[in-house]
Amino acid sequence: EPEVTQTPSHQVTQMGQEVILRCVPISNHLYFYWYRQILGQKVEFLVSFYNNEISEKSEIFDDQFSVERPDGSNFTLKIRSTKLEDSAMYFCASRMAGAGNTIYFGEGSWLTVV
Amino acid sequence: AQTVTQSQPEMSVQEAETVTLSCTYDTSENNYYLFWYKQPPSRQMILVIRQEAYKQQNATENRFSVNFQKAAKSFSLKISDSQLGDTAMYFCAFMKPLTQGGSEKLVFGKGMKLTVNP
Numbered sequence: 001e002p003e004v005t006q007t008p009s010h011q012v013t014q015m016g017q018e019v020i021l022r023c024v025p026i027s028n029h030l031y032f033y034w035y036r037q038i039l040g041q042k043v044e045f046l047v048s049f050y051n052n053e054i055s056e057k058s059e060i061f062d063d064q065f066s067v068e069r070p071d072g073s074n075f076t077l078k079i080r081s082t083k084l085e086d087s088a089m090y091f092c093a094s095r096m097a098g099a100g101n102t103i104y105f106g107e108g109s110w111l112t113v114v
Numbered sequence: 115a116q117t118v119t120q121s122q123p124e125m126s127v128q129e130a131e132t133v134t135l136s137c138t139y140d141t142s143e144n145n146y147y148l149f150w151y152k153q154p155p156s157r158q159m160i161l162v163i164r165q166e167a168y169k170q171q172n173a174t175e176n177r178f179s180v181n182f183q184k185a186a187k188s189f190s191l192k193i194s195d196s197q198l199g200d201t202a203m204y205f206c207a208f209m210k211p212l213t214q215g216g217s218e219k220l221v222f223g224k225g226m227k228l229t230v231n232p
Contacts, residue, residue, distance in 0.1 A: 033219065043159070043205060043222040056219060089157055095218075099211050100147040100166060103220055105159035 002026045004106035006092050012112045013082055021077045021109045023092030032075045033093040033103065034067065036060065043091065049075065082113045116141045116208050120223035127196050129232050134181075135191040137206030137223055143167075146210045148182065148189045149220065153203040162204070165189065196230045203227050 005024045013019050025032050034046040047057040049067055066078045075094075079086055092106045117140045127133040139148070150162040165173045165182050172180050177197075181190045193200055206223040 031218070035220075042224045043220075045219045045221070048219055091159060093159075100209065100218070102149070102161055102164055103209075103218075104161070105151075107156070107158045110157075 002028075004092055004094055004104055006090075006106035006109050008109055009107065010110045010112070012114060015084060015113055016081050019079045019082055019086075019111060021079075021090050021092070021111070023075045023077075023106055024073050025075055025092065025094030026104060027073070028096060029094035029104075030097045031055075031095045031103075032067075032069070033091075033095075034077045035091040035093060035105075036088045037091065037108075038085075038088045046077075046090075079111075082111075084113050087111060087113045116143075116146075116210060116221045118206050118208050118221055118223035120204075120206055120226050122226050123224070124227045124229075126229040126231055127193075129196055129198060129230055131196050132192060132194045133196055133228065135193070135204050135206075135226055135228065137189045137191070139187050139189065139206070139208050141187070141208065141210065143210050146208060148180075149207040149209065150178070150180070150189075150191045151205045151207060151222075152200075153205065153225070154199075154201070159205070163191065193228075198230050198232060201228060201230045 007022045032049040037043045047061045048055045064080045089108045091108045093103045095101045095103045119138045146167045148165045152160045163175045177194045203225045205225045207220040
């Protein structure tokens with residue numbers, strides 16, 4: 001069964017460093033997402049991406065964050081200058097075109113900022 | 115803005131028993147989608163079941179079924195014949211259809227920790 005894959009599974013980084021989280025969405029999916037889950041809290045929407053541009057972003061997704069689909073398969077989340085509060089599990093997700101189609105999640109990338 | 119409320123932070127059940135997880139939501143939309151996701155200790159988010167609001171029939175998926183009460187804005191999940199592998203966090207989520215300038219995204223509740231005991 002096709003799945004969303006994410007790398008790395010866990011990354012530890014120094015505060016102020018840049019981090020890139022990578023995702024390979026399911027191949028025939030057209031909508032891509034990043035969500036974040038701080039430990040013990042609920043899953044929060046960060047950004048959605050369609051047709052090579054951001055379609056919606058949350059208040060969390062400030063200028064420190066960016067997303068890119070550099071080729072036909074990868075979808076990346078970049079955090080330019082990490083802060084301690086960026087420590088969280090980051091989930092990539094994707095879905096097919098069409099109203100209400102299920103969003104499928106990857107296994108997550110656990111980011112620890114020290 | 116839509117909100118999703120899971121009022122029970124934690125529940126436990128004996129193996130083979132039935133358990134019901136509650137979820138309520140708030141929206142002014144008439145058409146939308148509801149989901150239950152499971153997050154085991156591995157932390158992956160796994161779809162359990164989905165419901166379209168325009169369908170009156172409650173969704174079922176093997177041992178999992180929902181009780182969807184649109185007027186009450188309630189969407190509970192029933193797990194029958196609980197198994198040890200059902201131990202996980204369970205998140206209720208709401209999705210409104212695509213609107214101009216927006217995107218279909220999930221709004222999650224805070225989650226509920228279910229423990230199935232042997």
